[in-house]
Amino acid sequence: MTGFEPWILFAIACNFAGYATYLAGLRRDLVEPNRASWLIWSASTGLEAATYWAVNPGAVQTVVFVVSAVACIAVTIGIWRRSTWAMPSVTEALCVVTCLAALALWLIFSEAFWAHMLVVAAVPVSFLPTWASVVADRDRERSPAWGLWTVGDLATLIVAARHGGEGAGEYAYLVVEFLCHASVWAMVGVATINPLRSLARRGGVYALGGYRQTAAMFTVGETHLGKSVFVARAFAEGEPMLEFTGRRLATGKVPSLMRGGADRYVQVTPDHYMGPSGRLDDLVNHSCDPNAGLRFTDHGVFLVAIRDIAAGEEVTWDYSTTLTGSNWHMICGCRSATCRRVIGNFETIDPERQQFYRARNLVAPYLRRRDAVEVGRRIRG
Known part of the structure; x- marks a missing residue:
């Protein structure tokens, strides 16, 4: 089974829609993303896509990771344009060093598999600042993007299964990414899948999303x-x-x-x-x-x-x-x-x-x- 079957197109659409609505929310100050997590994600998503392709050559789901890598960089630029420079935190530094170590493993020792596993291990660590931010105030991340990313991850997992994927090399990153996105979605409220939240309209939209009306006004x-x-x-x-x-x-x-x-x-x-x-x-x-x-x-x-x-x-x-x-x-x-x-x-x-x-x-x-x-x-x- 080859080519861009409906599931992979659906996964790409969900991921693209997720980043688009998140950027819309960022521009309208409806979300307060954690700078640390996004800095890490922008540095690591490209490496994740590359190592995933190296471990699973020809895997069509890699396209989803490439789209995510480009979009992560766009969101990070948007965040940094609205903030002032600060020294990297311990978490930021740890994840960036992990990504550099993974890159060294791959390029110097040709260990694509272990480089990929190292990046996978860094994913939950990179979510720590966002989890802490949401625990303090879940309204900071109340965006439909988290639901869209979770659904996109699930569609990507389905693609991997339909293509006969097996082993940690193909499923580890997909499962970890799915669980991390799903955890934030659960924390901010599953009703936030409503994408009209980021369009800042009034009315019944807010009853579904459970948002404060004030932020969109x-x-x-x-x-x-x-x-x-x-x-x-x-x-x-x-x-x-x-x-x-x-x-x-x-x-x-x-x-x-x-x-x-x-x-x-x-x-x-x-x-x-x-x-x-x-x-x-x-x-x-x-x-x-x-x-x-x-x-x-x-x-x-x-x-x-x-x-x-x-x-x-x-x-x-x-x-x-x-x-x-x-x-x-x-x-x-x-x-x-x-x-x-x-x-x-x-x-x-x-x-x-x-x-x-x-x-x-x-x-x-x-x-x-x-x-x-x-x-x-x-x-x-």
Whole structure:
């Protein structure tokens, strides 16, 4: 049995669709891929394809690995263009060294089989950073790509079986790759096979995929302040837009010096801050004349539109609406007509503007409670 039978075409289509939807999600900031894993995969997939071909000459399923190798490099370039350089981690270094050792085995000692087995052994190790990332927050990898890759791996296994494949040389990599992809798919939710997730549409799509609607309603772009969040559709006044998340930290745990991208902390009580979430809420900029504000509820902290917002507008909120008793301040670059020049505690806002935020419930609860105490004192006095 030779040629491109339907199963191999199906496997190629699944893998190609997987990388296409993953890239679409990456560009729309719907996924937060782990740089370490993708760096390793981009370095190893080409070697996997080459050694697999050497061990199984003429195996048509090698085409799937070649497509994956090219696509991995494309995704890795996309990730690195959006990030800054950092020294390789222990896992990264270990996997890259393993791949180099496999290449040496193959080229110097003509040991294609053991070179291939060495690369196979590196595959689960390369997934360690991604597994850890998903355990911490499965929304980082909630893409239909994982389901598509798993189905593609299964189709490739079927091709190998139909072509009479046997032994570890032909099945080891296929099985390991299938199990690794399937494990991530199971962790992020099997319903994520829905490819419309990466097209960022609203409606019943999200009931199937189990995604938060908010992530698909925004895009990330650049302004004079750096990375900024823009709405992908219109929002009406009073409409919730985005949930702010992050681990709660005592004031003493917050870094005393924060600059640029490291300054992602929101005061939530007199003694606690909400730390960076690694999501879109970290990128929403300040404005002295914002179109949104933070509302604290029993179900979380939400960014709410304080006026009608047209599609394509940048989303902003007033950082001072949660601050009091803090030494933090920031030179403002919002360029609005009402810019205060220096951003600090809530008390630094004009009293009329303070009342504007209070009337719309866009002030941190501990500030509202303090206001109530002060009013009570005036009445009793």
